[in-house]
Amino acid sequence: MRLDGFEVFVVGGGVGGLAAALALRGRGASVTLLEQSAEIAEVGAGLQISPNGVAVLDALGLGAEIAARGVAARAVSLRRHQDGAEVTRMDLGRLAPDRRYLFLHRADLIDVLAEGARAAGVRLRLLQQVTGIEEGPRPAVVTAQGVRSDADLVVGADGVRSRLRGHLNGAAPPRFTGQVAWRALVPGPADHPPEAWVHMGPGRHLVSYPLRGGALVNLVAVEERRSWAEEGWHHRDHPDNLRAAFAAFGGAVPGLLAAVEDVHLWGLFRHPVATRWHGDGVAILGDAAHPTLPFLAQGANLALEDAWVLADALAGAETREAGLAAYQARRRARAARTVAAASRNAWKYHLRPGPIRLAGHAALGLAGRFAPGALLAGFDWLYGHDVTREA
Template sequence: MTQDMPHDDVVIIGAGIGGLTLALALRERGIGATILERTAELREVGAAVALSANATTLFRRLGVLDALEEVSWAQSDLIFRDGRTGATLGRTPVGATYRARFGADYLGVHRADLQRVLSEAVGSDRILMSRHVTGLREEGAHVLIDLADGSRRTAGVVVGADGARSLVRRWVVGHDDAIYSGRSGFRGIIPTEQLSELPDPHAIQFWIGPTGHLLHYAMGGEGQDVNFLAVSRTPERWPADEWVVPARDEEKFAPFAGWHPAVTQMLGAVEVTQRWALMRRPPLPTWHRGRVVLLGDAAHALVPHHGQGANQAIEDTWALAEELATADPRDPTAAFEAYEGRRRLRTRAVQFASWQVAEVLHLPDGPEADARNAHMGSSSYFEDTLAWIHGYDPTHDSGIRPGRLSR
């Protein structure tokens, strides 16, 4: 290693939610980390985040929950509705009842606000912007990190927290293994006051039907905005290498023609110019290669139907930080394997459940859809399908058991 090549014990690639949270979790254990972020400023991708108790309990432990709650909205209910008639299929309180059960709120927050809270807690001196990583290679007891500006850094451990389109994952796996799920989405944010047709505007809601579904939830310190994701079962094949493609505004309406006025009003309240491919990735046999390890979407990208992508990354940070705190600096392999052992079954279960949700939400009219609707309306629905996710405490590695699907 040359004298002019900076060296860090731990380098985190990506200043997203997982990377920033990992830096805080490592700091709690006395480990400093440097974050390399490719963009010149932190920018939101996907607009908003729903944080369930399995994440917010950890944010409390890390000392950032109070600041986060100032810019978030605690959801009142989880509601499933028939997308065409608006009939309530199921309602579960997720306010005081949820807080009493799981010890924390179910929050909606703008991704930019969440990144700001986390980055301020980490400190700007630990986050290096405009550091686009172009390559990795191991050299003895170090990893050489090549940057787009021609410079290099070295690290004892590199954590790939660079999201679902991870460069680090490609380095670990050897190829790009993304798979189109057969569904795409349109996203938007609308002031709550503009949604006069919307019942229960401060609840997290799914409007469901055979051709797609609409998910939305309130966010912001006053619940002043609603974030939505409209998912359709089109196109059958994704037409491009890019995950986000230009779209005509009218395309968003086609899967939801004849749906309830609250749905069509929400879709019409904001111009949409992009369509997002909902991609999935197969589970990996290992999340590490040499001194490089994956975290969050880079390790186990999820389709967004359970809203668990960010939450699972946050869970990962606790296990990885604990294992790195006791790692042999000469060889982190045992720590990586212990981390994977703690997280593999949990994340695979959540991945599988997320893949299945779209199938359940998009059932054609008939006996299966009727049985699903009855289950959603039952008092056991949340316990059967979601409590195992939301009730997980990453500091105790409990609650791995997946529930049955909502058919």
């Protein structure tokens, strides 16, 4: 199907929405992106862009700019909470030369995507709160101002609270996982290498990695608790609460936490992967289709994959309906597998003292020493998949 002149509205100016707008525009579509905020921007946070996500950014023509702004990751290092001693490491240098793994500030990724979209001719319309989306031969969006606009396709990239997700799939209340997470940025200590450090402790773990050439370090700290915390990571908390939760951690952790001045807390909730990703002239992607827990760092990467496949499936189909069906067929199983794997991952970092933790850490240490490529090989299905080269 030729997309020249094909009119598209994309709702949401995050990673998935901007990438979809750029990918569809690259196929010839006429794209308008609607964002409810006053600017296309993001507050401070870090992202891990694994090779499957980098492949999409390369295909969008943004690889050089992303590499210039990101930190090339060298390894993922699993460490004991007591003293920071390394248990094992996943050497990312063993990845093939064309498979890059980057640490990137979310705001930098948003900037690059937005600049690319503007340069390609995507119309970015701000302060556009979408209150309704209608299916049909000419699907439409309705804004809070009461303006109704139709197009050939409407894409819902508006996150976990997506109106279009609810319209397509009905209500599905999320389930609290019994875990909360803090996110913070601190000035980068000179001795933090280009690695993701995962300090593993009883019922909690803390991840740190450098951003912007080491000028900053991104912190994500997860704790198991019974008390509920609101979903969404824009909720502020006091740094002393974070420091108290990780007071038993040693190594580099006390120094990193001492530097925290501004921190956000959010509850981690499980959402089902959407059953329906498309309707009559409408489609969802990213968190609107498959919200995922952060334990594989794949939220942004899956959204980038969705964006590319949506544009590719439409361009390769004879009709809009066939293209949307192909998009879901190519994406849903992989997204569901990734979401399930992320949901299973947290417990590995939270083992309590005792024989199970001793055995688990010993097995990881032996694997890292005698079969250093085995841990990385376990992620081939994830990192090695390149949606831009799918047949």
